[in-house]
Amino acid sequence: MGLSAPTAAAAPAAMQTVQLGQACTTADLGKRHPVIETTEVSPTITHFKGWYITEGTTGSQTISTNTQTSISVSVGFNGNVQGSFAVEALGSVGASLGLNVQVNYTSTSSESNTVSWNFFQPGYYGVYKGTRKVTGTYGSLNCNRVQRGDGEYALQWVKGPASGSYTTYTTIEEGAVRCQDDVPATSIMRKAQDLLDCGSATATAKHPAGPVPSAKAAKARHEAEKAAKAEKSVKAGRSPAPATQAALSCQPANKIHVPGRSLNWSAPLLSNDGIRLRVSTIFSNHFDYWYLCDVTENNGLIEATLRNWGNGKCATIPADIANQERAYLTTVTCGEDDLQRFYIYRDVPGSSKIGLQNKYTGSMMGHDRYADGQLIRQYSSGRQDGTGTYTLV
The missing domain is CATH 2.80.10.50 (Trefoil (Acidic Fibroblast Growth Factor, subunit A))
Structure with a gap:
């Protein structure tokens, strides 16, 4: 059993050369760089369909799957990817993990839901598309003055107060897997196999060739519709409540x-x-x-x-x-x-x-x-x- 050619994903960017505690200059006072704090990688099925192959129906077939999970690339509070900081952050994630991850805004819901596969044997298959969802948190490095042990001051890259979370994903993988196939426990294929619910009556029943008549498909469609509606309704930025007049304690004015x-x-x-x-x-x-x-x-x-x-x-x-x-x-x-x-x-x-x-x-x-x-x-x-x-x- 093999995999079809994967879709293209952005190559990981070079690791950030700026390091915490490194010297910076006055020209860097208005700059910042991301620093990745945590990462988590989890195999995720984005499209799925249970499918029966019987004697006489083997060979190449193109199957329309249902959206199972929608993953959108985002960095920070705005639910999108804007600006060089976000791209640099995701590039650092990819480089640190040794994975090709998406570094521009996209969503798995934009992927085609059809899978073309050559079935050699009869059986009960899970036809799928999937990826590795990558999530975590980041901080920022900013240039600021610090007091050294000798009492003198110097400019260094320090941990800034601004931080947030990110979501991205790796190359989309597609394929088909049966209940009896032996696959790695942490693989995308295993995630698809789990969705087959191999011990159920549906998995063991005799059935004509074609899609599995299961409530799972309806549930998957329902969840996909909810995800699509949620994605459309998410606003790119959060609008804080209107400010109330504040009594401020101010220092002398500056230019x-x-x-x-x-x-x-x-x-x-x-x-x-x-x-x-x-x-x-x-x-x-x-x-x-x-x-x-x-x-x-x-x-x-x-x-x-x-x-x-x-x-x-x-x-x-x-x-x-x-x-x-x-x-x-x-x-x-x-x-x-x-x-x-x-x-x-x-x-x-x-x-x-x-x-x-x-x-x-x-x-x-x-x-x-x-x-x-x-x-x-x-x-x-x-x-x-x-x-x-x-x-x-």
């Missing part, structure tokens, strides 16, 4: 400046606009000044709300686009909301360079290019050219 250049973060004049890079002038009306409010510090990492002096509102990622790569930063009424909280990664003392990360999305802040009017956006891995490093003036 968030592009290092060595003249543009600063400036709050929008219009409610439907975003925070942009602007030149400070006498007409800026303090829209380019930001308070750090409700500041906490844990293991050298600052967490704060950014409240604008000019409009009195707080920086946030809009909830309806928070799941999107390159979603823009804007200001809203200050409230108790993790979308309004930011981690601030700092350079060594004496330097005011920083990187900023949204607490809810885990993405780093940056801009597409240095130009007046450019929006400040979120990037899942940060800006790899170093433009996500700013100065807190």
Whole structure:
């Protein structure tokens, strides 16, 4: 018994070269990299059909199966795969396991449900498609200052606070298996054999060639319909409850400046606009000044709300686009909301360079290019050219 040619899957990416405790530079303050914490691999049947082959019906047949389980590739809270961080995370999973895993958004429900197989012997078969479902958790490595044993400070890759879970799967395998076939206990084929319910009356009964008249097929269809409906109804991002007005304890105002250049973060004049890079002038009306409010510090990492002096509102990622790569930063009424909280990664003392990360999305802040009017956006891995490093003036 052999397997048909597998469908293509993405090759595992190279293992992440950045390691915990390794030195980093100021250009890395606005970047992050995934670190895989746990992995679990489980054989899973995605499509299945019980099928009788009798004398005279052997040979090649094409059989339509029922969807048994639907697996969708996802990384993090948004139930999808967006941005370089997610792709890098899944590539690291594949490399660490030595498996080819999917690194882009896809679902096993998009697979064809037909299986073509050459049956050489009569018998009761389970015709299947299956894969290895890969799940686990990840964390992130961020560049931040740490105090060494000699009292001096240095920049190192540290374990960041943002973490989450992932799901992916390996190459789709298809085939047919009988109750009497001896197959490995942890194989996909064994999972299909278990679905045959080999000790049942259905398995041992005489039956014409064709599909098994079993309640399992109806149940599988029902479960597949539920999974398909659930997949369609899942929203790409979670929308937090509307923020309530917060009373903030704020430090003196600062400018968030592009290092060595003249543009600063400036709050929008219009409610439907975003925070942009602007030149400070006498007409800026303090829209380019930001308070750090409700500041906490844990293991050298600052967490704060950014409240604008000019409009009195707080920086946030809009909830309806928070799941999107390159979603823009804007200001809203200050409230108790993790979308309004930011981690601030700092350079060594004496330097005011920083990187900023949204607490809810885990993405780093940056801009597409240095130009007046450019929006400040979120990037899942940060800006790899170093433009996500700013100065807190």
